[in-house]
Amino acid sequence: MRNRVRIAAVSVALVIIGSAAPTAAMAAPPAGQEVLVTDLLNELRVEVPSGPAYNRDLFFEGQDLDADGCRTRQEVLIEESQIPAVVTDGCNVVSGQWLSVYDNVVHVDPAAVEMDHLVALKEAWVSGAWTWTDAQRTAFSNDTGDARSLRMVTAAVNTAKSDKDPAGWLPNSSLPAARCAYVSDWVAVKWRWNLSVDQAEKSAVQNVLAGCGPQTAVVPVLPEDRPATPASPTDYFITKYDGTIWAVNDTSVTALTFAQWKAAGSPAPRPAPTNYVKYAWSPTISAVTMFGTDKSRWIWKHVSAAEWKKAGNPKPRNAGWIEGSTYYQWAGSSQIFVQDVGGTKHAMTGPEWVAAGKPAFEKRANQGFVKLSWNSSIGFLTDYAQGVGSPVSAARWKAEGSPTPVVRTRFPNDKVWQNYGSGTIYYSGPTVSKALTAAEYKALGSPRPEMRGTPPKPTTPPKPTAPPKPNFDKNCSDYPSQAAAQADFNKYYPWYGDVFGLDGNKDGSACESYFR
Numbered sequence: 312m313r314n315r316v317r318i319a320a321v322s323v324a325l326v327i328i329g330s331a332a333p334t335a336a337m338a339a340p341p342a343g344q345e346v347l348v349t350d351l352l353n354e355l356r357v358e359v360p361s362g363p364a365y366n367r368d369l370f371f372e373g374q375d376l377d378a379d380g381c382r383t384r385q386e387v388l389i390e391e392s393q394i395p396a397v398v399t400d401g402c403n404v405v406s407g408q409w410l411s412v413y414d415n416v417v418h419v420d421p422a423a424v425e426m427d428h429l430v431a432l433k434e435a436w437v438s439g440a441w442t443w444t445d446a447q448r449t450a451f452s453n454d455t456g457d458a459r460s461l462r463m464v465t466a467a468v469n470t471a472k473s474d475k476d477p478a479g480w481l482p483n484s485s486l487p488a489a490r491c492a493y494v495s496d497w498v499a500v501k502w503r504w505n506l507s508v509d510q511a512e513k514s515a516v517q518n519v520l521a522g523c524g525p526q527t528a529v530v531p532v533l534p535e536d537r538p539a540t541p542a543s544p545t546d547y548f549i550t551k552y553d554g555t556i557w558a559v560n561d562t563s564v565t566a567l568t569f570a571q572w573k574a575a576g577s578p579a580p581r582p583a584p585t586n587y588v589k590y591a592w593s594p595t596i597s598a599v600t601m602f603g604t605d606k607s608r609w610i611w612k613h614v615s616a617a618e619w620k621k622a623g624n625p626k627p628r629n630a631g632w633i634e635g636s637t638y639y640q641w642a643g644s645s646q647i648f649v650q651d652v653g654g655t656k657h658a659m660t661g662p663e664w665v666a667a668g669k670p671a672f673e674k675r676a677n678q679g680f681v682k683l684s685w686n687s688s689i690g691f692l693t694d695y696a697q698g699v700g701s702p703v704s705a706a707r708w709k710a711e712g713s714p715t716p717v718v719r720t721r722f723p724n725d726k727v728w729q730n731y732g733s734g735t736i737y738y739s740g741p742t743v744s745k746a747l748t749a750a751e752y753k754a755l756g757s758p759r760p761e762m763r764g765t766p767p768k769p770t771t772p773p774k775p776t777a778p779p780k781p782n783f784d785k786n787c788s789d790y791p792s793q794a795a796a797q798a799d800f801n802k803y804y805p806w807y808g809d810v811f812g813l814d815g816n817k818d819g820s821a822c823e824s825y826f827r
Contacts, residue, residue, distance in 0.1 A: 340530045348495045348526040352516060355498070356507040356540065358561070362441030370432045370452035371445065383453040383461070384426045390455075391463050393417075411465040412489055413472070413482045424463040428452065429493075430500050431474035438506040442541040450534055451504055457531050459496040460503075476508075478515040491523035503531035505538050547575075548583035552598050552614050552622040556580050559602050564610065587614070587622070588630035595653030596627045599634070611635060613652040631666030638672035641679035642695040643717035647672050656712040680708070682716040683742055685754035689716050690742030698723035700741035720756065729760040732767050734793050734823030736760050749827050766819040769805030777806045785811045793826035 340346050373382050381389070381402035389396045392407030399405055409418045418424050430438075432452055440448055454460035464472075472480045477497060482489040494516045501508060508516070520526055545560045547567075556572050557580075558565045567575070585600045596619055600610040611634035614622070635652035638659075647664055650656045659667070677695045680703070682688065689708055692700035708714070725740035727747075736747045738755065747755065781803065790796040796813055800821035803810045813821035 342530050342532040344530045345527045346530055348498050348520060348528050349517075351502045351528065351530075352498045352508075352513065352520075355501055355513070356439075357510055357513055358438075358507040360437035360509055362437050365433050365436045365441075367432055369445065369448055370440075371449040372432070372452040374449060374453045376449070376453050376455075383455065386455055387426050387461050387463055388421055388424075390458075409463045411468060412462065412492070413464050413468045413486075415486055415489065416465050418463075418465065423466060425466045425469040427462050427464045427469045427472065429460055429462065429496055430504075430506065431472075433474035434476055435504070435506055438501070438508070439538065439541050440504075440506070443538050444536075447536055447538050450536060454504075454534070456534060457500070457503055459500050459531070476512040476515070477519065478509075478511040481515075481519065487522070490519050491526055494519045495526045495528050499528045499531050503533065503537075505540060545575075547572075547578045547580040548600075548602075549580035550583045550585060550598070550600055550610070550612075552585070552612070552618040554621075557583060557600075557602075557610070559608075564602050564608050583610075585622075587619070587625045587627040588633055589627040590633065590649075590651055590655075590657065591629045592657045593651050593653060593655040595651045595655055597633050597635070597652060598622070609634070631663070632668055632670070636667075636670075638667075638670050640672050640674050641714060641717075642674075642676050642692070643679050643681075644715065646715060648712055648714065656710065658712045658714060680711070680714045680716040681722065681742060682718055683722075683740070684718050684720050685751050686743050686745075688743040690740075692722075692741055696723065698725060698741055702742055720754070727755065727758050727760045728763050731762055731764040732797075732819055734820055734826060736827075752827075762818070767801070778802060780807050781810060785813075787813060787822035787825040790822065793822050796822040796826075 340350075373384060375382050379402075385398075385402045385404055388404040388407065388409070389398065391409055392404075393410060394408045396407035397405050404421050406419060407421065409421075409424050410416075411418065411424060413427075428435075432440075435451060440451065443451075451460075477494055482493050484490070498516060500506075545558050548557045548559060549555065550557070556567045558567055558571075558575070572578075583600045584602070585598050587596055587598055589596045596614050598610075598612045598614050598618075600612075602608045602610070612618075613635070619625070633651060637650045638647060639650075640647050647659045648656055649659055649663075649667070664670075677692075679692055679695055681690055681692055681700070688702050690700050690702045691707075692698065694700070703711075722740050722742075725738065727736065727738055729736045736752055737760075738745060738747050738751070785799065787796055790799070797820070799811065800809065800813050809821075815824070
């Protein structure tokens with residue numbers, strides 16, 4: 312008879328001595344060390360239950376593996392009895408005392424209890440045992456090497472538990488300590504035999520542990536012939552839109568060449584699990600083939616019109632986020648833009664940004680769209696700080712997603728100027744260059760214009776003839792235009808100066824303010 316040691320889960324915190332923090336990759340803990348149950352749980356593979364049809368006979372249950380004359384049930388009855396069990400010839404247990412830990416009931420009749428495989432044989436089968444050898448399944452079903460594997464429990468409770476995992480069955484909620492011990496032992500047994508868990512099962516264990524406080528367990532002794540991690544089977548899929556064949560297993564998703572597919576035996580591929588998606592504001596359609604829930608195993612493709620037709624013109628659904636999208640923000644603006652894989656650009660609303668998962672975005676801090684408060688032309692600054700840029704067409708602005716321009720009265724390094732001898736004031740900037748109206752000049756803040764050119768100089772004709780000096784007076788209001796006033800100014804200025812006082816600021820331009 313093998314020596315069986317009862318190991319209980321103890322609610323204590325794990326202390327690591329001589330280390331400020333755990334290392335990134337730690338070797339499997341040695342047998343007998345006390346570790347956090349969550350650490351063992353996180354080492355278990357998470358897989359969808361799989362395998363061919365279950366056959367209980369393949370586990371060869373109820374053996375006498377140590378050839379001592381006692382079968383597995385009898386050994387467990389003897390070892391778990393709280394008082395010395397009465398055993399007759401042939402290892403027949405006739406009386407004793409057994410505590411059923413699932414319902415906290417004590418039994419004295421061995422017929423009232425059943426031997427429970429903590430991890431049921433069918434559960435082990437779908438968690439990887441279908442790939443084991445007969446010897447490994449026999450060792451598991453008769454595992455007396457770790458007291459957590461087999462236990463005597465009330466027959467009715469064992470029937471209720473059946474082959475369920477913790478997502479389908481747990482000890483009565485009135486026994487919280489029993490639940491904590493149960494899931495802790497469950498994890499230890501699965502770890503001992505290198506069995507997988509499915510996601511619902513893992514979540515159920517985590518939910519129980521969350522209400523237990525730190526749970527620790529003694530690391531099990533590994534069986535002599537511990538099963539290896541099974542090689543994952545390869546499935547073959549074909550993406551309808553382009554005919555690519557994919558080899559998919561637990562570790563990789565690989566696009567096959569024709570030669571590779573032939574070398575694999577030309578397996579018939581199944582239709583790939585492909586969805587077709589687009590943004591509500593874009594005509595671009597993307598195909599996403601999802602091999603599981605891990606996004607690193609998803610295949611994204613911007614499909615052409617021909618590929619979409621080849622796929623059967625499937626109706627795409629609107630999505631909040633699509634792989635390959637670029638998010639950015641222009642300088643001075645609070646708007647966030649997205650560009651999809653087809654190149655279409657869009658100004659996002661708040662709900663659209665939330666639906667996309669609040670993605671990080673590039674801040675294009677020295678580029679942006681701008682306009683003047685007094686002019687409707689929109690420009691794009693390639694150097695926001697220096698005001699370097701140029702006007703954009705309506706088509707270009709629309710193609711950029713119709714961004715709301717940042718409004719300014721002026722931009723760095725723009726110019727306001729005027730030619731000597733002219734009353735016209737000009738503006739030159741990144742959005743527009745034009746002669747200013749009086750209203751525009753006022754909206755600009757009436758800045759003093761830069762004078763360009765040189766003041767007009769009087770000419771001396773070979774035989775100058777001075778016009779008679781006028782003996783009358785004129786005002787700017789007496790002229791029909793600035794040009795007429797300038798003509799009179801130029802006529803008398805060389806001889807008599809500004810006889811009519813038409814050039815108030817002495818810049819050689821007559822009546823400029825009046826006719827502005």
